[in-house]
Amino acid sequence: MSSQDEIVLPPSIRLSGDGILLREWAEADLSALVELYDDPEIDRWTPVPSPFDSTAARVYLTKAREGREEGRKKAQLVITTDGEQPRGEVLLFRSELDARDVELAYGVGSQHRRQGLASRAVKLMADYACRQLNARRVLLRIETGNSPSVAVACATGFQLTDDQPITREAKGRQVTLLTWCYQNDGADSLST
Numbered sequence: 001m002s003s004q005d006e007i008v009l010p011p012s013i014r015l016s017g018d019g020i021l022l023r024e025w026a027e028a029d030l031s032a033l034v035e036l037y038d039d040p041e042i043d044r045w046t047p048v049p050s051p052f053d054s055t056a057a058r059v060y061l062t063k064a065r066e067g068r069e070e071g072r073k074k075a076q077l078v079i080t081t082d083g084e085q086p087r088g089e090v091l092l093f094r095s096e097l098d099a100r101d102v103e104l105a106y107g108v109g110s111q112h113r114r115q116g117l118a119s120r121a122v123k124l125m126a127d128y129a130c131r132q133l134n135a136r137r138v139l140l141r142i143e144t145g146n147s148p149s150v151a152v153a154c155a156t157g158f159q160l161t162d163d164q165p166i167t168r169e170a171k172g173r174q175v176t177l178l179t180w181c182y183q184n185d186g187a188d189s190l191s192t
Contacts, residue, residue, distance in 0.1 A: 006099040007133050013075050018120045022077040032086040033057040036109035047170045079121045087112040090121040100136035102129045123156045126182045138182035143175050153180045
């Protein structure tokens with residue numbers, strides 16, 4: 001594989017569409033980040049530390065900023081409906097298995113769930129990855145039993161693949177993840 005095929009992320013990403021705006025995290029988002037991620041469901045399904053306090057949030061934002069400055073391999077964008085108040089996060093990163101593929105991950109704060117935010121953010125980011133980054137495949141890796149994430153995958157045009165399950169270590173336990181692949185219809189609009 002040539003390096004030309006590897007996904008290269010721009011230094012900054014800002015996307016809008018379908019009633020949401022995805023933007024970079026800012027220092028002013030620190031308390032909102034704690035509010036979003038200090039949650040049992042976020043703890044259950046994501047690798048973020050728990051409890052997620054202001055110290056954990058500061059480390060998280062610092063790592064996100066450092067990643068951007070070092071020619072990043074991961075984008076961590078705030079999900080907003082107004083461009084200001086964080087309601088969740090969507091991440092885009094190069095796959096460890098094939099640098100031509102990207103993976104998405106996401107989390108939505110408990111008070112903002114059941115509003116379609118995760119689905120809209122995942123769809124917006126998946127379309128961006130296909131059209132702007134020319135990703136070979138856009139993937140979700142979903143733990144067996146995570147029915148809310150399976151619902152998001154189904155609602156956004158992802159289909160379960162026959163890829164071998166992936167095992168990752170998360171918080172001292174082995175996690176088995178199934179791979180879902182985006183089936184891009186190419187019809188949606190996107191503004192950057």
